[in-house]
Amino acid sequence: MHVTNRSSSDHGISWFVLLIGVALGLGLGLLYSWEIDPVVELNTEPWQLGAQAREDYVIAIALSYAHNQDVTRAFNRLLEISPDRDVWDTVAEVACERHKRVQVTTNSDVLVMRSLEQLYRPQGASGCADGQYPTPAPVNIVPVTPTITQTPTLPPPLTKTATPPIPTTAPTVIVNPTNTPPPSGSYVLGRIDPFCNADKSGVIEVEVYNRNAEGVPGMPITVTWSGDQQDTFFTGLKPDQGVGYADFEMVPDRSYTVTIPGLISTPPPLDASVCDEAEGDGGEAVLTSYRVSFQQQIN
Amino acid sequence: MKQFLGSLLVGVLVGLAVGLFIGWEQYPVEYTNSSLEALDPYYKQQYTIMVAEGYQVDHDINTALNRLQVLGEDNLFEYVRDLTQQFISQSNVPAIPPMVALAEALGIDLGPVMDIYRVTPVPSPTPAVSQ
Numbered sequence: 134m135h136v137t138n139r140s141s142s143d144h145g146i147s148w149f150v151l152l153i154g155v156a157l158g159l160g161l162g163l164l165y166s167w168e169i170d171p172v173v174e175l176n177t178e179p180w181q182l183g184a185q186a187r188e189d190y191v192i193a194i195a196l197s198y199a200h201n202q203d204v205t206r207a208f209n210r211l212l213e214i215s216p217d218r219d220v221w222d223t224v225a226e227v228a229c230e231r232h233k234r235v236q237v238t239t240n241s242d243v244l245v246m247r248s249l250e251q252l253y254r255p256q257g258a259s260g261c262a263d264g265q266y267p268t269p270a271p272v273n274i275v276p277v278t279p280t281i282t283q284t285p286t287l288p289p290p291l292t293k294t295a296t297p298p299i300p301t302t303a304p305t306v307i308v309n310p311t312n313t314p315p316p317s318g319s320y321v322l323g324r325i326d327p328f329c330n331a332d333k334s335g336v337i338e339v340e341v342y343n344r345n346a347e348g349v350p351g352m353p354i355t356v357t358w359s360g361d362q363q364d365t366f367f368t369g370l371k372p373d374q375g376v377g378y379a380d381f382e383m384v385p386d387r388s389y390t391v392t393i394p395g396l397i398s399t400p401p402p403l404d405a406s407v408c409d410e411a412e413g414d415g416g417e418a419v420l421t422s423y424r425v426s427f428q429q430q431i432n
Numbered sequence: 433m434k435q436f437l438g439s440l441l442v443g444v445l446v447g448l449a450v451g452l453f454i455g456w457e458q459y460p461v462e463y464t465n466s467s468l469e470a471l472d473p474y475y476k477q478q479y480t481i482m483v484a485e486g487y488q489v490d491h492d493i494n495t496a497l498n499r500l501q502v503l504g505e506d507n508l509f510e511y512v513r514d515l516t517q518q519f520i521s522q523s524n525v526p527a528i529p530p531m532v533a534l535a536e537a538l539g540i541d542l543g544p545v546m547d548i549y550r551v552t553p554v555p556s557p558t559p560a561v562s563q
Contacts, residue, residue, distance in 0.1 A: 146438070166451065181466045183465040183467060
């Protein structure tokens with residue numbers, strides 16, 4: 134019985150075997166070039182770094198920025214590590230990850246966290262490490278000048294004096310009102326909690342605390358909107374809510390910024406947007422409200 | 433049999449050539465989870481400068497050494513010394529003071545050239561003695 138090999142041609146080449154050979158060669162070639170002798174990993178660029186190395190690199194950038202305060206250089210360096218996303222968000226994420234994962238105990242660790250925050254916060258980024266490692270306010274040490282205490286002298290002996298005439302009308306003492314100086318010190322933005330409540334539609338509730346976590350009365354709160362419009366009100370005018378409390382009612386579709394004197398962090402804008410989770414009694418739209426707290430820095 | 437082996441050999445050679453071309457040229461292995469050890473020398477230098485500047489901020493030499501450790505250099509002291517000398521010879525002015533400070537903290541003596549770039553501490557004001 135004569136068997137014909139259909140895969141063979143008459144030209145001396147078996148195409149079927151050739152194809153098998155190509156597949157075999159291709160497999161061997163890829164095995165060698167990808168596994169056995171791959172392109173040597175040299176000249177890696179920052180964007181190719183793994184998570185830990187990336188964190189190390191971002192920390193180095195932040196510390197460098199803390200030293201030279203050159204935000205352009207820091208931006209360019211961050212761009213090399215995150216070419217396809219917001220570089221400040223990258224820094225905020227690194228700070229957040231570090232805040233959650235690393236036990237911040239040493240001075241260096243704290244300085245790293247502060248350096249990271251000082252880099253991303255002024256650029257408008259935010260993360261879970263915001264305000265967690267506030268920079269202490271500078272302490273001014275005033276040298277005490279010794280004063281010469283005067284030698285006490287004996288009081289003069291009592292003498293008889295004539296009784297003064299009794300005035301017919303009591304002299305009027307005019308007391309001029311004086312301004313109470315606002316509480317001093319550096320403050321950081323503690324937290325901003327948006328909430329929906331039909332009874333409190335579009336209200337900014339501000340609370341200011343001193344370094345002992347007590348409310349601070351008489352603190353002027355400035356709310357700015359539409360660029361140049363602003364209003365100032367004070368804490369402590371609603372004592373039933375707490376001495377450090379003040380509130381402000383927003384108008385829909387505006388964006389507000391809340392600041393206080395001595396605030397060293399940049400507050401984000403608060404939008405008077407319609408809240409999805411609640412609806413008023415009459416079915417009217419309820420605006421998002423915010424609880425904003427400021428904390429005096431601990432020296 | 434001869435025809436079979438010839439075809440197979442030609443096929444393997446062609447496939448091997450194509451495979452190597454793809455693996456080395458067209459789609460080489462691209463690392464995206466690299467360590468700082470594999471960084472391009474330029475970025476390694478940049479990283480070292482940043483660590484040196486960080487040392488100026490926290491003055492913690494152990495932390496600075498730990499940060500440099502990840503570069504995988506065999507001898508960190510020699511690495512810092514050579515890099516500092518390189519920056520001095522290149523007149524890389526912004527990088528020299530922090531690198532000199534780092535080298536000095538590591539006990540590296542660069543010779544008299546170090547004195548030129550040494551960061552002189554600003555004397556703290558002393559309160560005047562009142563009479």
